[in-house]
Amino acid sequence: MTNSPSWGSRLRAERQKAGLSQDALAELCECHQTAISLIESDTNRPGDLLKVRLARALRTLMYGLSTSKVA
Numbered sequence: 278m279t280n281s282p283s284w285g286s287r288l289r290a291e292r293q294k295a296g297l298s299q300d301a302l303a304e305l306c307e308c309h310q311t312a313i314s315l316i317e318s319d320t321n322r323p324g325d326l327l328k329v330r331l332a333r334a335l336r337t338l339m340y341g342l343s344t345s346k347v348a
Contacts (some may be wrong), residue, residue: 285319291335292317305334 282290290297292302293312297316308327314323323331 283319284322288331289317291337295335297334302331302334306330317321319341 280328292299295302297305299313300310303313306313307330312323312327316323322338
């Protein structure tokens with residue numbers, strides 16, 4: 278079994294690659310900055326709607342953010 282990066286670390290990497298702050302990403306996703314912070318720290322996992330919004334805001338595919346092969 279391989280150790281995959283966590284959901285939070287993948288989100289942080291994609292957000293930073295896009296040059297966005299947590300506040301900016303939260304605004305694009307119509308959520309609070311705290312939600313982004315909690316996801317990035319692996320305290321919370323996003324629901325399906327927020328996963329779609331995150332993927333759209335970061336212009337990536339959901340499976341690129343997910344640790345599983347199917348998102």
